[in-house]
Amino acid sequence: MGALWILYRQRLRRDRWQIIVWILSIGGLALLAVAAIAKSFGDDATRAQVLQLATAAPAILVLRGLPRGPALDSFTFFEIFAFLALLAGLMNTFMAVRHTRAEEESGRAEIVSATAAGRWAPLGATVLHAMVANVVVAMATALGFIAGGLDPAGSLVAGLATGAVGFAFLGVGLLASEFFSTSRGANGISSALVMVAYLLRGFGDATGQVSPDGMTMTAAWPSWVSPIGWGQQTFAYTGNRWWPLLLPLALGAACTAVVVALMARRDVGASVLAGRSGRANARPWLRGSFSLALRLQEGAIIGWCIGGLATGLLTGSLGAAIQSSITSNPQITAVLRGMIEAQGTSMTQLLVAALFEVAGILAAACGLQAVLRLRQEEAAGTAEPVVAGSVGRMRWLGSFLGLGTVSVVLVMAFTAVGAWASLVASGDTSGSAGEVWQTAVDQLPAALIYLALPAAVFVVWPRATIPAGWALLGIGVVLGVYGGMLGLDQRIRDLSPFTHTPVTTSTGTDWSGGFWMLGIAVVVTALALAAVRRREVGTA
Amino acid sequence: MDTVIQTVDLHKNFGRVKALDGLDLEVHKGEIHGFLGPNGAGKTTTLRILLGLARQSSGSASVLGMNPWADAVELHRRVASIPGDVSLWPNLSGGEAIDLLSRLRDGAVDHAAYKERKHHLCELFDFDPGKKGRAYSKGNRQKVALISALVIDAELYLLDEPTSGLDPLMEAAFTREIRRIVRENGATVLLSSHILSEVEQLADRVSIIRAGRIVDGGTLDALRHLTRTEVSFAQDSVDTHALAALSQVHDLTVVEGRVKFGADSDRVHEVLPLLGTLGVKGLLVAPPSLEELFLRHYGDTVAQTVPQIADDGGTHHRRHRAAAAGA
């Protein structure tokens, strides 16, 4: 057995459960999308109407895709492909970082590279592992669509497009691992790039050229600088074009080639950007568990706030870009109720609603990370000296939850500032600029749920905290944000906190759902705080 | 004599830090070579370059006649190593980690001889291979690295502070295993350490590294010549004048009711009869420490002001410091 094969099998074994979850999620979501769309938007006429309204109010295209006609298969591709590609991208960046930078950071790469595996077999095994996973993802996606009754040839194109986008982000993740000395940094930057790719194609799709019948669009240039945009350009089912797949494949290969060139001249464990040397002395404010939580999370909070600010800034610029296509169409409301139960009227309000929904997810993720940090601290053994010191367990947990709350508020504040500034700068006249503050506050209850629930998991079942935290967020996003446009059953959609996010319109805000969620968050948090006193803090 | 490892004018810079600053190291076939130096001297950096895990900034290194950076894979088939800092996979048991690392070194490990040898080493080091990595202490992680290095024979062993975290019993077991390997297979060992006594037990020759260069080297006998063993006993109104007059005895002092002196390490036995005649109580003989060696031979101001023989107890400390200030 060669070292490459041994290391490949080791990666496969290490990831077996994660990979199964990713693949079933992506393939299952493809199947679910077809089934839900076939049920909710059953005939061409309904779908044509949806498309015409979408192209008339392109803000909502940010969270969907590029309209290519009302047939069930192309409509499904339009609705769900970008999200599937986003998932495939995240799967690949995490996979790339986990088997390269994280191994070097932990020092395990050292002991492996000192064997006949050398410096190259670990990289080769990682690429092989991810490529196999991407082929399986492609097959699962294609099978999901085919099982839903879509055209097999087009489904294969759609599946391969998902896998190819995944491969591009494998390269991105590997490259990020060359630059950053920590897996946290490499994961942060590469998953942010996946988000950027998603939003870029959203921008390009929303500002594209509409065909006279209002059912087909040609994307603007921003979609062409996004790997997810390239995947859309295959026009699965309507065009079945293969050549756009060469773009993500070429990007993945090019990144890998750069990685090889960089690795050929660096030491095991080194990185292009050297880790900054730390401070010799702690800042005066670093005393106690809240300030420790802040010190540990400051980098992540800054990153998420930049994400919120960018999303906010997108509001005004995108609003200005699609200003020309604004039509005050009363029917919009009915269709958009699927996405947000709004009585929205203006184009800009829809845009604000859609982008703030994205920002709300970012804020929830930022808060979630503060809670997950508790578990990481515990597993690394660094929690013990803190809790063994003057800090009680309840205060320790409370500090991280408090910091989580602060970071959620900060992310939404940055989003609102970005949105307000860009709307004012773009000369928006709809009065939406004044509403962004309220809309930002509207996102808080759902995000706070993502502090309370993982905290409860952390207290009851520590080892499950991290996977459960991300899984809860992922499910919440799928059901709450995509559930509406897929036409999922309301009772299922009601399981997601994001479904209950209050919506601000010109006529006011209905905060009943918001208050319910706040109540749940407070009660669950209180229970977690009370229960943590009965639990040991260890590394198990 | 075959040269197994040779470095010539090896430099390694990390930014502005000169980790290696013109290191010339030579290790011959079949010897146990001690690589001795204080923390931060550049031992780990040197061993990483010899393994092709790091690349020198300038100078050359050759291991078993190969260039370690370019021929790493081929080299590693013939080399076993222990890293300075061992970390393992949290979800693999120790036994699994040993198997994985052994397979990576030499694909064909699934035969009875390997299993037997692994079992033998696990017993020898009192190691439970079934526990998962998460539950391992520093000592147990070190044992995984030790067993992985020893379980398959190699021509060359590059061991970076291999006994750190082990208790004395395990250290002794390790020493026996290394001796056996060298005796039976004619293997070569390069062993880094910052503890003089550890190297002394095993090594035929030593190289002493300090601030990235070799400052001394040679056989152990030559080294013993350089070092002093610290001897102390309870004062108990023992007359120390005869002792102080011996040429093997240096720096005799009385501190906190104990008489202390340094004796040339290769001549300690010549002092013992007199100690017996004096009937001293609470005798302690401490092995020479690297710090002491450095202080006397390579240190700057501190080394030049070795305290004089003094019967007046604590006062010499002050004099010593005053002399250092004046120097």
Ligand SMILES: Nc1ncnc2c1ncn2[C@@H]1O[C@H](COP(=O)(O)OP(=O)(O)O)[C@@H](O)[C@H]1O
């Ligand atoms: N990756 C690195 N980056 C920066 N400095 C390093 C790195 N590795 C080692 N050094 C520095 O090089 C010097 C030698 O270190 P090392 O070889 O680990 O010493 P030893 O193993 O003898 O204790 C030290 O000053 C150390 O701080």
Ligand SMILES: [Mg+2]
């Ligand atoms: Mg070291």
